[in-house]
Amino acid sequence: MNANLRFWLGAAALGLALVAGLRLLGNDYGYFAGYFVLQYVVLAGAWNILGGYAGYVNFGAAGFMAAGAYSAIVVRQWLGWDLIPGIFAAAVVAGLLGLGTGYLTLRLKGVYFSIATLCLAVVLQTLVVNWDYVGGSRGAYIIHARDIPPFNSYSEMLFIVMLALAIITTGIGRAVEMSRLGRGLQAIRDNERAAEAVGVPTLRLKLVATTLCGALMGVAGAPLPYYSGYLNPEAAFSLAYAVNAIAMPLIGGAGTWAGPVIGAVLLASLQQAATVTISSALNLWIVGWMLVIFVAVAPRGILGWFRKRT
DSSP states (O other), X not given: OOHHHXXXXXXXXXXXXXXXXXXXXXXXXXXXXXXXXXXXXXXXXXXXXHHTTSOOOOOOHHHHHHHHHHHHHXXXXXXXXXXXXXXXXXXXXXXXXXXXXXXXXXXXXXXXXHHHHHHHHHHHHHHHHXXXXXXXXXXXXXXXXXXXXXXXXXXXXXXXXXXXXHHHHHHHHHHHHXXXXXXXXXXXXXXXXXXXXXXOOHHHHHHHHHXXXXXXXXXXXXXXXHHHSEEOHHHHTOHHHHHHHHHHHHHHOTTSSSHXXXXXXXXXXXXXXXXXXXXXXXXXXXXXXXXXXXXXXXXXXXHHHXXXXX
16 A cells, blocks of 8 residues: 555544544543644644754744734634635735745844744734734634534534644645655755755745745644634734744654654643643743753654664
8 A cells, every 4th residue: 555545544544533532532621632732733743844854943933823823813804704714814824924934034044044033923923913903912702603513512623623734734744754845955954055056946945845834834823713712912922832833843853744743742742731730831841841851862852762772
């Protein structure tokens, strides 16, 4: 059987098993906790396309996520469209934002590029705070139906949508890794000048990566106002998104399609457990300690550690 077909069939089977298990559990909290984890699978996978394969560390994950979230809000308020059209709109808006950002900043190297992406998030937050159409600093509400057939509940619908997005994002990351685009981005990460010298179209590949990375981050943010029912700039541009987007691929194994999935499931599950049992204030504390441990013990992440031992 073709490897690509095995991946999609395996991912679909795993998704169906998760949905069936949560239905048997019969508790809405399972759906919301699952949504939380899957949201970070999408975000980490998106970050990995530029940060993992190309080596360009993007600190603007919160900005792209918020762009997706507010795109969904605008589509809802302006056209009356619901979540699925909002996700497509978020992908387009955040993808164009990624393309524009890449064109303006990818000539910068190292820390200068990272600072530029961080500034982007600050600029976007300032614009949103002063934009009354999306609620400004007061925030915006999304009123949704209690039940959406054929789903058992609204929370189940959100979980299944995010599950589909997580599978698609992981599949895209896998396809990038095994394609000429992925090999070109890895050459840029290893030695950009050498890659240019042998004819790799570095700027074009980086622009494709920033566009794809931005679009998927926007997709991760689009369901956010539907998940919470309310979104304000402080929540949309939360530092936790930027920190987790970097930490999860690094802990799982950056530059691999499976690494972000492993890191996101591990870290997001720990954070969700801490939120329920102790306090959500521990979330970034957990991320910080996990990063320290893995940098010391397994600097190439969990996958890198296992490959080294085998």
